Structures are given as C-alpha cells and as structure tokens.
Amino acid sequence: MTALPDWMRPPRLEGWFAEDLDRLPEAPRHTELIDGALVFMLSPQRAWHGRLVTALTTTLMAQTPEGFEVEREMTIRLDARNRPEPDLLLTDLPYEPDRTWYAPEDVKLVVEAVSPESAHRDRTVKLRKYAEAGIPHYWCIEEEDGAPVVHVYELDEPTRSYAPAGIFRGTLERPVPFEISLDLDKLTPPRHA
Template sequence: MCDVDDTEVHDVSSALEYWPAPPPWGWSADDLDHLPSKGPNGEPDFFKRVELIDGALVFISPQRRFHQSLIRGLTERLDAEAPSHLSAVQRMDVKLGERTRPRPDVMVIDAEAAADNARTFYQAREVRLVIEIVSPESVERDRKLKPLRYAEAGIPHFWRVEESDGRPVVYVYERDPATGAYTPTGIHHGHLAVQVPFPFEVDLDRLVT
C-alpha cells in the first residue's frame, strides 16, 4: 500500500492498491477517464459500467429490455423534436463536481457539446434535461440521491421513469431557482406532453412495445 498524503496528487494505479476499498483520499471525477480496461484481478470490462457518486464508485446493473427500449426510444424522439441548439444523448457522464460523475440514461444537452466526439463527459452547465429510468437496484439513487445532486448542480429539468404493470410512468420535475430544488410538475401515464425544455409529446406505451 502507498502512504497517504492529502497534498499529493494520486493516480488511478495507486488508488487501485486499496481495492476493493476506496483509497483514503477518495475517487475523483477525473479518475474515471483513467480506469484500466481490466479489473484488479484481470476481469474484462470491469469498469465499463461504473459511475461516481459522492466519491464512491457505483457499478451499474445489466439493463432489462424495458430499460433499453425506453433509453433508445426517448433518445430518438427527443433528438428528433429538439430545436437545433439542443441534442439528446444516452449513457454519457455528466460531471457535477470533483467527486460526482453519474451516467444518466438520457440527457438533452447543448448541440455544440454533443458535436465534440472526443468528449467523455459533459459539464452540468451544458445539460438541460436529465432522465433516469429506475431499475430495481437503483431506486434509492434515482428517487433521492441523484435528483438532489442534479438540482444542486443547476440542471433545470429532471425526469424519472418508473415501471407500473409493465408500462412506463414519467415523473417530471423543474428546478425552482428560488430554492435550488426540483418541484414536481406532473405524473404522466401512457402519454407524455410537456412544453419545457422544449415542446415534446410521445406515446409512452409504444416505446416499450
């Protein structure tokens, strides 16, 4: 193990010496760009599905078909209807701070940022909407922790998608600039129609059939 000095700049290889515990100085958002292709014991693609929440690495569970269909369908529909200065992307990171870099299911971002094919993450100021599709293992993060962090970072719109009897339900939130917190603006079953961040309408049930 390497000695810990809070003033020292640590690299990913020294952090992995503490695996599976996090390094004493914690993981940083920039570490995710330098994780190895294999895990500490040679596991292939070990860090491929990982995000950083408050300095802790969180491993994302495999997606169900329901989840995958919604990601693809919402991304395609949002991108088709977005004004020219915005674009929809899926499964890309957003850097919320030095210790938090989640990977939302879908985002609407500035088109200029989306045009840069070298990017591995976007800044919160480039994001207009974040969508999280809840999985059984992500309920607490998607309902409580992530919305709090997205709102603190100033992202104006957040949608949470849940499953009810095999059908998607969308919970829509808008950030109140007075409180800096999200305020619910609607719960949508079967059909979603909103005016912000731009006029958008979709048959939700058709996205998963």
C-alpha cells in the same frame, strides 16, 4: 474472498475524484462516481429498460430543435467527487466525438429509467444532486404494469431543489426545455400474456 484488483483501490484517502474516471480503462462500463465512491452497474440490464431508453432516445432526437443534442449514457461532472451517468441527457453543446462528460450548466434535461438496483439513487440521491448542480429538468421513469410512467421535475432556482411538475401516463406533453410530445405507450412493447 478474492483480492481486489489494484485499479479498484482509491488513489487517495479522500476517495476518487471526477477526473479519475477517465483514467480507469479497466472499470466496467457505466461506472459512476457518487460522493467519491465508484458505483458499478454489475447486474444485467432488463430488456424493458434497454427498449425504453432506445425508443426514448430516437423519439426525442426526432423532436429536438436545432441547437440541442440528445446523449445516451454520458457522465455529468457535478463537482469534484460526483460524476453520475444518466440514461439520457439533453445538452445545448454541439456534438464532440471525444467528449467523455458534460458540465451541469450545459445540461438542460436529465432522464433516469429506474431499475431495481438504481431505485434509491435515481429517486433520492440523483434527484437532489442534479437539482443542487442547477440542472433545470429531471425525468425519473418508472415501470407500471409494463408501461412507462414519467415523474417530471423542474428546478426551483431560489431553493436549488426540484418541484414536481407532473406524473405522466400514456402521453407526455411539455413546453420545456422545448415543445415535447410523447406517446409513452409506444416506447415499450406490450407484455405478452
């Protein structure tokens, strides 16, 4: 067993805090903070995931009205001990090249593409945390026979929890956070036999 590098040791008994992520240049790319613990994305990303996120980014950017920005792989500082990094987010703040995170009140939509290693976090932990932080829309995208299936959730303000707003295959049409129309089958190439 190899000893842990010093930078991996929490700086205090309570674990890590959101601001610590900006002071960890040695940490692997896509390091998240969940409940004060660092979560590393060490498994290789599947080609399906990369293609989906890239295609969805460009498709949403083409439909995004003025005043909105689509960001890929940026963290959201939910609170002092939680700073997850969704695959995509939609914000109403102008682009700032030196930004490293967003506050939840500035995020209108979060999108997570489920990977085998992130499935539990995306389907349960992040679903709850994004809702409790007040983010109005959450999409959790699963793979079904090579095609994307989008589970759409909207925030129920009084309970600070998400209500299912639909499961979309083939096409996705939503009136919020703005008019969105997606041909889901064009987001990933078909599987070759």
